[in-house]
Amino acid sequence: MKTSYPKQDIKVLLLEGVSQSAVETFRQAGYTQIEYHQKSLPEAELKARVAEAHIVGIRSRSHLTADVLAEAKRLIAVGCFCIGTNQVDLATAKKLGVPVFNAPYSNTRSVAELVLAETIMLLRGIPQKNALCHRGGWTKSAAGSYEARGKTLGVIGYGHIGTQVGVLAEGLGMQVIFHDIETKLSLGNARAAASLDDLLERSDVVTLHVPETPATQMMISAEQLAKMRAGSLLINASRGTVVDIDALASALRREHLAGAAIDVFPVEPKGNDDPFVSPLVGMDNVILTPHIGGSTLEAQDNIGIEVAAKLVRYSDNGSTLSAVNFPEVSLPEHPKSRRLLHIHQNVPGVLSRINELFSAGNINIDAQFLQTDPQVGYVVIDVSADEAQANALKDKLAAIQGTLRTRVLY
């Protein structure tokens, strides 16, 4: 059956070197117009490219702000080929009728493994020993070197990654305590700390696994660092805005903290050719990594398939299951019907005007799916109609006041 919007007309823009598995997933689904960039784009170019695109795929460096999204007149959906979605103005995307998808679990294990490795390295003082050996030095000594066994790991943000870190750390014989804003089921022998301060005061190693939100901005500042135990260690593989990096540098210089492992920074280079600047550069007891917590081939390959498949499913079938900013519907295929999508502001009267259109046109509705949230309504209507009727209906649907987006899928 011919669609009103053939796949070969749908432009897919993929940025930041997302895995080739994403490209392959789009190709296998019949999408041919795929523009691929290894890097993020400067804002003016990003706006120009997004203005042409129907589907945009990014990682953590491309910021889809309200300004950028204002250019995105044709945009159907956004894919974040990662876990974090803080780089997209989700509320604006929703107001524009654009669902945003991500891969909420695909790199969880990769981050957890790195954090576990860093915990051991930091406890043994390996970063500074390694640095000294590279300079021709030799510090064969047990001073400042500890086993992980029996030490307390404080996990801040006990979600997918935090729980995995906790489980792996228990395997090493560590005691795990955690702090979260939600009540969480403890895995293994992990226990909730009484408060963030309680966690900071009791932990030998503190690891951060919170999302970037207004509440987590600078949640570890001078005051919190001062509450950490003398000689303790900090790991941040969450978001750069969560830690006051100058205060951390100062705590390390004063040797209040014995070391740190930092993967994410308040300002990160736009690409691999840009310089990296941080007050932590040159500190031998700090492991610095270029935001690669989730960058393993396994994770990137899985993320490419998962997010591309979600975008294809939405574009082909209308399903929004697991969208992070949008009413979720999981739709069956009705190949004998025509499928129309209507995304609208959730204000009284829109649905009745939609239904009036079908009854006035004497069009039989085979199935109808509706999901709303306080701002947006998403209705999918399967009808017995020919192509011309479906396209005429689409135009009438588009004229209903409050309409954000409408399409004929097939």
Ligand SMILES: NC(=O)c1ccc[n+]([C@@H]2O[C@H](COP(=O)([O-])OP(=O)(O)OC[C@H]3O[C@@H](n4cnc5c(N)ncnc54)[C@H](O)[C@@H]3O)[C@@H](O)[C@H]2O)c1
């Ligand atoms: N370094 C990397 O490459 C990398 C890779 C993946 C994810 N991340 C980051 O890690 C974050 C966590 O990932 P996840 O999959 O575990 O997310 P998640 O949503 O499963 O878990 C986050 C947890 O943090 C808790 N939380 C939120 N606000 C909090 C607050 N103010 N105080 C305490 N707890 C709070 C939530 O309740 C939740 O349990 C992501 O949002 C992303 O920013 C980084």
Ligand SMILES: O=C(O)CC[C@@H](O)C(=O)O
């Ligand atoms: O791949 C990226 O750029 C981001 C990785 C990580 O921070 C995530 O949110 O999944």
